[in-house]
Amino acid sequence: MPRMPRWMLTHRVSIEPFEGDGATGAVYGPPVEGVRALAVAKTTTVRTADGKTTVSDTTVVLLPGQACPPRSRITLPGGRQVIAVTVTDADGGGLPTPDHVEAVCI
Structure with missing residues (x-):
């Protein structure tokens, strides 16, 4: 299973992993800085975990694993923050496709 080539991930992002809900809202873990990514401005309709439909304007591609x-809260190059609505582990199962993690964000 080939991985997404590192040279294609030209951006660096910061990921604050979602840990749960607290008394004042979402609780995030410590930020992971300098994560290789490809941030794509792409409008997509997506269904949230609670079944609502919303529009995403950013997709972030990450290395497998x-x-x-x-x-999770992702800080894009330039400082804009987005929230990962759905996260997919795109594993080709041995097919010659680039394995990667894809976060569709609002």
Whole structure:
């Protein structure tokens, strides 16, 4: 199973992993800085975990195995922060496709 080539991931992002809900809202873990990524401005309709439909404007592609639970906060190049609505582990199962993690964000 080939991995997504590192040279394709031209951006660096910061990921604050979602840990749960607290009394004042979402609770995030310590930020993981300098994560290799490809941030793509891409409009997509996505269904949230609670079944609501929303529109995503950013998709972030990460290396396989990169921890990014749904609802994690991602800081993009330039400082804009987005929330990962769905996170997919794209594993080709041995097929010659680039394995990667894809976070669809709002």
